[in-house]
Amino acid sequence: MTPFRLLDAAAVPLDEANIDTDQLAPGRFLMRPVFAELLLHDRRFERDGTPRRDFVLNDPAYAGAEIIVSRRNFGVGSSREFAVLALPAAGFRCVIAVSFGDIFYNNCLQNGVLPVVLEEPAVDALLQALRAYPGLHVSVDLPSQTVAASNCGPYPFSINAVRKRCFLEGLDDIALTDRHSEPIAAFEANYYRAFPWLT
Amino acid sequence: MQPKTLVDKIWARHAVSVLEGSDTLLYVDRCLLHEGFWWNVVDALRARNLAIRRPSNIIACADHFVPTTDRSSGHAGIADERRRELILRLENEGRDLGVQVIGMMDPRQGILHVVAPETGITQPGMVIVGSDSHTSTHGALGAIAFGIGTSEATHVLATQTLWQARPRTMRITVDGRLAPNATAKDLILTIIARLGISGGAGRFVEYAGPAIEALSIDERLTVCNMSIEMGARAGLVAPDEKTFAYLAGRPNAPNGADWERALAYWQTLRSDEGARFDQEARIDGSAVGPMATWGTSLDQTIAIDQPIPDPAIESDPSRRHAQERSLAYMGLHPGDRLCDVPIDYVFIGSCTNGRLDDLREAAEVVRGRHSAVPAFVSPGSRAVKRAAEAEGLDRVFVDAGFEWRDSGCSMCAGANGDSLQPGQRCAATSNRNFPGRQGPGSRTHVMSPASAAASAIAGRIASAHRLKTPA
Ligand code: SF4
Numbered sequence: 320m321t322p323f324r325l326l327d328a329a330a331v332p333l334d335e336a337n338i339d340t341d342q343l344a345p346g347r348f349l350m351r352p353v354f355a356e357l358l359l360h361d362r363r364f365e366r367d368g369t370p371r372r373d374f375v376l377n378d379p380a381y382a383g384a385e386i387i388v389s390r391r392n393f394g395v396g397s398s399r400e401f402a403v404l405a406l407p408a409a410g411f412r413c414v415i416a417v418s419f420g421d422i423f424y425n426n427c428l429q430n431g432v433l434p435v436v437l438e439e440p441a442v443d444a445l446l447q448a449l450r451a452y453p454g455l456h457v458s459v460d461l462p463s464q465t466v467a468a469s470n471c472g473p474y475p476f477s478i479n480a481v482r483k484r485c486f487l488e489g490l491d492d493i494a495l496t497d498r499h500s501e502p503i504a505a506f507e508a509n510y511y512r513a514f515p516w517l518t
Numbered sequence: 519m520q521p522k523t524l525v526d527k528i529w530a531r532h533a534v535s536v537l538e539g540s541d542t543l544l545y546v547d548r549c550l551l552h553e554g555f556w557w558n559v560v561d562a563l564r565a566r567n568l569a570i571r572r573p574s575n576i577i578a579c580a581d582h583f584v585p586t587t588d589r590s591s592g593h594a595g596i597a598d599e600r601r602r603e604l605i606l607r608l609e610n611e612g613r614d615l616g617v618q619v620i621g622m623m624d625p626r627q628g629i630l631h632v633v634a635p636e637t638g639i640t641q642p643g644m645v646i647v648g649s650d651s652h653t654s655t656h657g658a659l660g661a662i663a664f665g666i667g668t669s670e671a672t673h674v675l676a677t678q679t680l681w682q683a684r685p686r687t688m689r690i691t692v693d694g695r696l697a698p699n700a701t702a703k704d705l706i707l708t709i710i711a712r713l714g715i716s717g718g719a720g721r722f723v724e725y726a727g728p729a730i731e732a733l734s735i736d737e738r739l740t741v742c743n744m745s746i747e748m749g750a751r752a753g754l755v756a757p758d759e760k761t762f763a764y765l766a767g768r769p770n771a772p773n774g775a776d777w778e779r780a781l782a783y784w785q786t787l788r789s790d791e792g793a794r795f796d797q798e799a800r801i802d803g804s805a806v807g808p809m810a811t812w813g814t815s816l817d818q819t820i821a822i823d824q825p826i827p828d829p830a831i832e833s834d835p836s837r838r839h840a841q842e843r844s845l846a847y848m849g850l851h852p853g854d855r856l857c858d859v860p861i862d863y864v865f866i867g868s869c870t871n872g873r874l875d876d877l878r879e880a881a882e883v884v885r886g887r888h889s890a891v892p893a894f895v896s897p898g899s900r901a902v903k904r905a906a907e908a909e910g911l912d913r914v915f916v917d918a919g920f921e922w923r924d925s926g927c928s929m930c931a932g933a934n935g936d937s938l939q940p941g942q943r944c945a946a947t948s949n950r951n952f953p954g955r956q957g958p959g960s961r962t963h964v965m966s967p968a969s970a971a972a973s974a975i976a977g978r979i980a981s982a983h984r985l986k987t988p989a
Contacts, residue, residue: 335843336836337715337815341952346931349554350583350600361954390836392716395749395815396952398651400558400667421720421751422651422665429669479683481541492673492681493566499535499543503679506534506545516772516780517547517644518574 320431322489326413327458328385330468331375332449338389340396340423344405358405376409380453388445388457389416394423394434403430413459415466417442428482429491435459435466441474461486521790524756525687525722528662528787532645534679544682547661548575548639549674550630550648551617553608554582554933559649560611562672571678573616577639580605580622581629582933586896586923592623598935628899628925631655631869635739636901638768642757642784647674652869652949654745657754658738659761660787662722664752685751688721688797689789692729694804699983701879702737703871703947703966705729706744707809709801711819718750721797724789725755729803735764736875743870744949747816756788808981810856810965811951813844818951820856822969822981828852847953848961849941856963856979863944864893864974865956866920866967868930871947872898874905876967880947881911883971883982884918890977894921896928896936920974932957945973 338359345361348354356364362374370377387393387406393416394402403426406414413433427434437445448471449455457468461483465473478486485495511518522530534543551559556578563570570576583601596602605622612619618639620626626637631652634640642660647653649671656663666680674680690713696705710717723745725738733741738755745753755761762781765771772780808822818841820826829841829852845851850859866872866880877897895915897903903925906912912922929936930948932955938944940959947970951962963979972980 336840339815339952341931341950341955345954345958346933349933350604361958366958392749395715396651396950398649398653398665398667399555400669403667418716418719421749422667422746425670426667429667479540481537481681491669493568493676495681496543496673496677496679499537500677502535502543503545503677507678510545514780514783516776517641 320489320491323412323431323433323461323486325458325460326385326433327456329381329383329454330386330388330449330457331381331384332446333375333387333389334446335389336391337395338393340394340399340402340420343394344399344401349399349401353401353404353408355408357401358409378453383410385411386413386415386457386459387411388442388449389414390442391417393419395420398422400426400430403427403432406432415442415445428485431486431489433459433461433486435476437466437474437476441472444471521793523687523789523793523795524660524724524754524787525662525685528643528645529685531643540684542682542684543679544645545679546647546674547644548577548646549671550634550646550650550653551576551578551671552582552630552650553580553604555649555668555671556608556612557604558668559671559675560607562668563675568676570615570617570675574618575678576617576675577620577630577634578608578612578617579620579630579633580608580627582927584622584627584926584934586926586928586934586936589924601934625900628901629869629872629927631743632872632898632902635659636768636899638765638771641765641771641780642761643787647671647680651746652743654750654752655739655743655869657745657752658735658742659765660754660757660784662752662754665746685722686720686796688718688723688750688799689795690723690725690799690801691727692725692801692803693727694802695729695732696803696806699808699981700806701966701968702733702740704809705803705806706741707811707819707964708806710744710748710816711809712801713748713799715747715815715817716749718745718748721750723750723753724795725753727803730755731758734875735760736873739873740870747949757784808966808969810963810969810979812848812850812856812963813841814847814951814953815840815844816951816964818844822856822979823984824856826850826852826854826856857981857984858978859943860978861891861945861963861973862942863891863938864889864970865929865944865946865948866894866970867896867898867928868948869898870949871967872896872902872925874902876947877902877906877911880967880971881914883968883985884920884975885914887918887975889919889974891974893919893974894923896923897925899925929956931955945970945979
């Protein structure tokens with residue numbers, strides 16, 4: 320995993336609630352490796368593959384954005400990790416939203432995509448600023464756990480301490496567990512003595 | 519000693535170590551994988567040169583891509599090459615790696631969340647994870663069960679553990695008893711409509727109260743299955759005599775002296791009197807009636823005889839916006855009554871409602887009648903299919919003009935190619951009404967098997983007790 324400290328980048332305002340995993344990564348694309356056009360594919364493209372002009376992710380004013388700002392329940396739905404993997408494939412490293420689907424949030428943590436939960440008024444202000452000034456940079460500072468953009472913020476956000484350290488060090492769970500592997504064997508010996516039918 | 523919740527008890531029994539007072543390295547009893555994500559997990563293991571720590575605790579089952587017609591032709595009957603390849607990867611690699619494989623032609627095959635309970639793989643007190651969000655289903659037997667992504671699944675296979683933050687708990691108490699015209703599906707739809715799609719956000723939800731105790735195991739599986747649709751991590755019901763009777767004699771359940779030991783342990787698995795939950799909610803079970811979704815998220819659910827709400831009177835702007843988008847997508851208007859909405863298709867099946875109880879419920883409604891629209895039944899497993907056929911339910915459905923298909927996820931998400939055409943409207947017993955869920959442009963109304971069956975007969979959304987008796 321690439322370490323994540325400070326991200327200062329253009330952001331795209333996706334002013335909708337319930338951007339679900341079926342929209343983020345439609346089911347029919349889950350049989351092949353992730354590709355750049357996967358993210359929100361059916362929102363971004365017509366059935367014949369031409370980009371939908373009216374969808375904000377296709378607006379050239381937001382080209383090169385690395386951050387998505389959205390509303391409630393971002394990533395609600397299935398456990399498909401493609402819904403997260405589609406983000407870096409399309410150049411995004413951070414999503415700011417009012418709330419996230421639970422599994423999606425965890426999947427972000429596994430893949431170096433920072434999920435940031437902000438209060439509704441802060442999201443309102445960011446969305447408004449991004450619409451008024453397309454291309455505006457939003458800065459996400461993990462060490463200080465704040466988000467700011469020109470005269471918006473800084474808004475504090477919370478993140479679990481262990482997760483924060485993993486992001487800062489670029490450590491994923493397997494690397495983390497490697498540091499804690501001895502107790503597992505001891506646990507198992509005791510556990511299967513108590514519950515022999517579970518072996 | 520401080521009273522504990524059921525979740526706390528199971529959690530504590532599985533905690534290998536705790537970091538900084540919060541993150542737990544949680545021991546996992548069983549990990550469930552399907553062919554849709556098997557290949558991602560195996561590729562990730564290979565890329566890091568990791569072995570599977572306890573292969574026999576891993577279950578690999580083909581359900582998402584399997585065809586629901588022409589099963590007798592075997593793998594050759596799978597039209598799409600990539601789907602065939604991914605099913606074969608699960609079967610062949612699974613066998614090579616020593617995991618428990620339930621392949622496409624296995625007599626036990628079915629949807630993971632139907633197969634694991636009915637074979638006794640799912641047991642009280644377990645921690646079960648799966649590469650599928652509806653893994654919450656297994657909580658119905660008194661287990662902590664939840665969906666994870668493929669990175670987390672890779673971690674589980676390599677270490678048999680998972681890092682998890684301390685669980686936040688919630689109890690939903692359902693008072694009273696369900697009315698005769700209300701099903702477990704109507705109950706969970708009512709709960710989600712009441713609490714909202716983030717009403718259980720990140721919580722481990724214990725369902726309790728007399729209406730829950732009165733449910734059969736199949737019905738509890740339906741309720742726990744949809745916990746995820748209100749944002750919950752997991753849902754569970756404390757195991758009781760029904761649970762133990764359900765498990766007795768199942769192939770993977772303990773037997774002999776082990777059964778006695780297991781039973782003694784399972785009987786301790788309930789929330790203590792006075793245990794504190796982070797959140798509590800109460801629902802009046804006797805007020806539940808036939809429900810269906812009208813929009814594209816699970817909180818957009820109303821009683822079938824109710825008019826569709828008018829966004830103009832919704833005060834929350836973001837909810838109003840969501841309602842407007844849903845109405846446009848679904849091609850509906852405020853004030854339309856759901857029971858006047860014509861449908862194009864009916865799908866009965868899925869991990870929510872593909873069990874024997876569900877098929878009986880639907881068969882009862884269609885018996886002696888005829889479907890007005892194309893409709894099919896995909897039993898949740900081959901075992902369910904055999905049991906239904908033994909009761910003659912297949913004849914009831916076929917005589918009513920339904921197709922009687924093979925088992926798999928099928929048109930729940932269309933991953934196997936069973937999809938609707940753009941704009942088609944479907945009464946479905948599955949669990950999600952998201953845009954495009956049943957194929958690009960598809961419109962899904964989620965409801966109970968009884969209501970889906972009634973809708974097939976009426977050719978429009980209907981509840982069973984409002985159907986005219988057949989001539
Ligand atoms: S039936 Fe539907 S919800 Fe259930 S596991 Fe299959 S695709 Fe997922």
